[in-house]
Amino acid sequence: MKQFDSKNDEVGQELHHLKLAESKGSHLWDVLSLPTRMDICIRAGYYDTAYLLTNYGVQLQTYGLTKNPIIKRVADKLIDARYQLLDELFNRFAGPIDLANSIQIINNIRKIPYLSSTQLRVMILQYRDVYLEKRLLDIRPDFILRMVEVYRDCMYDTMVLYLAVFPENEISRRQMDSSLDQRWDIWQTATPSVILNEWAIHNFDVMFNRIK
Structure with missing residues (x-):
């Protein structure tokens, strides 16, 4: 009988908790x-x-x-x-970028510990290239002349942003977090200028190949 009363009390407590949980x-x-x-x-x-x-x-x-x-x-x-x-x-x-707003967005990205500093730089440049390609698709007449202008404008805006948020003396370090995705561990560190130089050279090569 005591065991029954004990179980009955437990059920009553659980029902009480459920009622509390269901209340608005x-x-x-x-x-x-x-x-x-x-x-x-x-x-x-x-x-x-x-x-x-x-x-x-x-x-x-x-x-x-x-x-x-x-x-x-x-x-x-x-x-x-x-x-x-x-x-x-x-x-x-x-898409089109505003320097002040872009810096704020990058600061928000930096809070999330899934990316190393190298990955952050590379991915921003990759997304800027997506915008560049969108601009090129909109060119109709005078493709060669306007293509050079698009490359000039997009690359200039990207380089200004990049140099503003990734100074050469920036210490490269990975944010540690218990939720870190181990798939990112294969990435190697690189200085900001190396990544930017390689990106610029690649885009110039692509542009000159299109002119040919």
Whole structure:
């Protein structure tokens, strides 16, 4: 009989917790809504807030709250959303750039520990090349003359941005994080000027080949 009463009390406590969780004032609903809020922040350009939400997912793991499967699902979604956030941030460089805004975007990217400094430089240059190719596709008459102008303008803007955010004396170091994606470990470090020089030479080669 005592065992029955004990089990009955446990069931009663669990039902009480469920009722609290189901109530509109429960903080559980706030936690469950975080992945949706994260998506809204990314699409609306609230990158600082989006990053804070991904960090909250890491904190849920750090403090052992992910033992609860529901909380774990929320934390996993918040942390995985870092990839979506990175895509959104990098895509901003596949269009016209404003120096001040671009510097802020790069600072947001640097907060995310999935990329080494070398990868960050290379990927920004790659996305700038995407924009350059878009500009070339829009050229109709006087292709050769206008192509040279497009290369000049795009490369100049890119080099100004690159030199502003990646000074030559910058210390190359990897941000350490427990959620670091090990797939990035194959990348080697390189000085900022080497990467920029190789990028410029490659683009000049492509441009001259098109002129031929």
